[in-house]
Amino acid sequence: MQPTNSDEARPLQCANCRSPRRPVKAVKLCAKCYYWTRRLIESNAKLDALTKLPKEQRGNSSVSLKFRIRVAQRALEELKWREEGLDANSSSAWKLRSLVCTLARDCGSTVEEESMREFEIIEPSARKIIYRALLEIIETLPHKWPSLHTGIRPDKNFRGSRGGWGDWQNEYWSRKDFSAPEP
Numbered sequence: 001m002q003p004t005n006s007d008e009a010r011p012l013q014c015a016n017c018r019s020p021r022r023p024v025k026a027v028k029l030c031a032k033c034y035y036w037t038r039r040l041i042e043s044n045a046k047l048d049a050l051t052k053l054p055k056e057q058r059g060n061s062s063v064s065l066k067f068r069i070r071v072a073q074r075a076l077e078e079l080k081w082r083e084e085g086l087d088a089n090s091s092s093a094w095k096l097r098s099l100v101c102t103l104a105r106d107c108g109s110t111v112e113e114e115s116m117r118e119f120e121i122i123e124p125s126a127r128k129i130i131y132r133a134l135l136e137i138i139e140t141l142p143h144k145w146p147s148l149h150t151g152i153r154p155d156k157n158f159r160g161s162r163g164g165w166g167d168w169q170n171e172y173w174s175r176k177d178f179s180a181p182e183p
């Protein structure tokens with residue numbers, strides 16, 4: 001009797017984002033998560049090596065390495081958050097709203113509150129279809145880091161980078177202790 005491997009029968013999913021869309025590239029990760037995980041591992045290794053040096057030889061490199069680590073962690077969290085919205089049960093009105101606000105912000109545009117209220121009355125399966133289409137647009141914006149989602153509606157008086165990396169960095173650098181894992 002031939003041995004069966006149930007793992008082989010199942011399509012492989014990324015260990016971080018569980019994307020049903022992207023194939024696994026390496027070490028059980030999709031290409032997007034693999035890129036950020038590799039950056040995370042490399043930065044952690046450099047930081048580890050740095051901490052083994054005598055204090056006087058370390059300089060300020062640990063500050064930038066900790067920042068790189070946190071950016072990679074945040075990017076991986078964001079990639080995971082996005083894919084969760086593709087599950088019909090998780091395609092909440094809030095998730096769809098967040099994606100619309102993110103897209104409007106990243107395009108330097110705005111969206112009316114009333115337009116988004118109707119997300120609450122449509123079927124989760126319809127939300128999922130809209131969510132997926134918007135996610136594909138957000139993913140192909142020419143950004144270096146994955147756009148961070150926000151539920152804050154950009155308005156005519158303030159477009160800026162609300163809820164994006166700009167806000168994230170302001171919060172990060174305003175903290176005194178860079179060793180803490182948040183924000």
Ligand SMILES: [Zn+2]
Pocket residue numbers: 014015016017018019029030031032033034079
């Ligand atoms: Zn992934």
